[in-house]
Amino acid sequence: MNQIKKLLIIGFVWPEPNSSAAGGRMMQLISIFKQNGFEITFASPALDSDFMVDLSESGVKKVSIELNNSSFDDFIIELNPDVVLFDRFMIEEQFGWRVSENCPKAIRLLDTEDLHCLRTARQKAFKENRVFELHDLLSEEVAKREIASILRCDLSFIISEFEMKILKDVFKIDSGLLYYLPFLVYEMSEFDLLKLPLFEERRNFVFIGNFLHEPNWNTVQYLKETIWPLIKKQFPEAVLEVYGAYPSQKVLQLHQPKNGFFIMGRAADANEIVKNAKVVLAPIRFGAGLKGKLLEAMQCGTPSVTTTIGSEAMHANLSWNGFVTDDTELFAKKAIELYHDEKLWKQAQKNGVAIVNECYQLSKYSTALIAAINSLLNDSESHRLQNFMGSLLQHHTLKSTKYMAKWIEAKNKN
Template identity: 70%
Template structure:
């Protein structure tokens, strides 16, 4: 396709790669488009933040947009993008119908990040102290919105294979509408591995995660109340450093140096704090998607102990970069074993390098992804005819959301 490709990304927030895996993911997608020579504009209704990436320095146009305002229609018509990427389903809900109306020929991509409905349904089941069932998804309100959004888009980017399977088995989504694109990594070189701190040079347990993300906050509470006392029973001198962006007062109150439990707040360099830790602890009890913190631990050569939810969709058939345990006693026991036994630790580290090499190399996915979207663009009309449910939802959304939005706009005047 010789068309000069213009990509418009509509962001839920401005990308903060140092604050969350979602921010890192967005920067990866931008870099794929830039490497292809595509012209990229990033627009968001969010407020600027102190930690957002400098988009202009990456050669990307930055545009602030307003919800429920026809100024967006003027902007998007003038820009006339060939590809529009919605960052999470909420942005597609807000702006998808405007894109469809003003730029009907633009390919509409949805980056799901993780399945929000899966994360929320698991969270509800957890809070209600009962096992999660896939039937929970069918009664989850967010699922109705998220699935509608997936159907209205031409392609939805998925980072977890388990979620692709769920969408097909539970919601009967056509596989043609889904595309597997995990978090992407550069190959880890021998010299990088050699330059990582050794077993002896590292100390302390570490946890890292954005505190605005409920699974992270819950994991820290679980560490504090249940797991850490079990670790300290076996290792009275053990120290755990908890890092994360946006810690609230609730989080800061957990800081108890006498128990070796340190709330460190935002890390200036996530990579630095993770690679200086000897073992990462991530006892996630609900959540979805691929866990950026666990992939980062592998990159830093830091073995981890996590739960089956934490490791879900992350290592295929390969052995984990440490241990997977859902029982708190076993979790604590394995954490101490991994911390104290160099042989086990080195093997776990090696497993992490193998997982990265076999499942996450950017070079394996990048070109296929670009070819896939270019191919769809060449027969977009026929492709959309095959997705009748999507067309149906687009029709009704255009009508209902459009008039609701117009009403809000009038009201705001």
């Protein structure tokens, strides 16, 4: 009989699938491991939140852990996991050395979520009003930390094919350390579109996004100051509803009902809101990874208008479910066209179904993922022998991070 394998996930935060795409992705991963017989423990140093998912409903044990505290060593020795999944590189920095020291045989996986150094470098270039170049990444402080974390792990999940290319071409990472894993959803058919609200039943433009994420705040500012006035000029009755978790005061101040610009706050059910909207607007100017809001729009049969960065690595060579443009005038024009033209709108819907099935099909990726992890479990030694840079970094990080953490722990006790 096969022995049950233990998976420990160490989370940066507790999953909030209704607040962010990152929360949704984590629940997708949990579901895949659960269906393949893993016994899962989810640990995090984060405080509980009102909107975190109840992990026990998914059969996952929840454990609170502390940063810079040797109590984690006792916890992981007792748990003795076969696989450890770090949620974002910052968590690997904090706990990776402890895992390596106390459970050296455990397979170490990293879910990058998106390339933080890419998002940071693009944001910097945007704020400095210059064009982002790939070589900008090489001077990013966060890149050095993030790449070191990828090298220390046995396998890193990369959500975007564009980011896979960057890691191989710019940072020269061995492809054996990288695993392409986009968002994973169920297959759709055009029959599914018939169950959704019809063109004539839908109302309003919508934007949705977590406001703790800087690109989302920037997008809403851009909508309010630049794009929305162009839409209102040509379509005076237009209404835009902006939803998002954790809106700050500066976000709430953009609420302007007389101008058809509504800040709605957190969405009780994002899916329901997007399903009843006519067009999603997402003029994203910097960021990285894949945009969960745009995949959700496709699943809800809601066409979208976005930018090159918004659609980046999201649709293979297939036609977008709406329009992609970086030109503000054209953005407004296409948004209005999609809103009024039923034939155009329905074709965009069908494009979305094709993208979902081609690029994000759960069955296409989940079996291969588990096979890759089982392969690592069966032969981790030779895999690690081929990753000399990783073992070198592991050696030095273990020493430096270990003594820094022990110094902090001692300081906290005094």
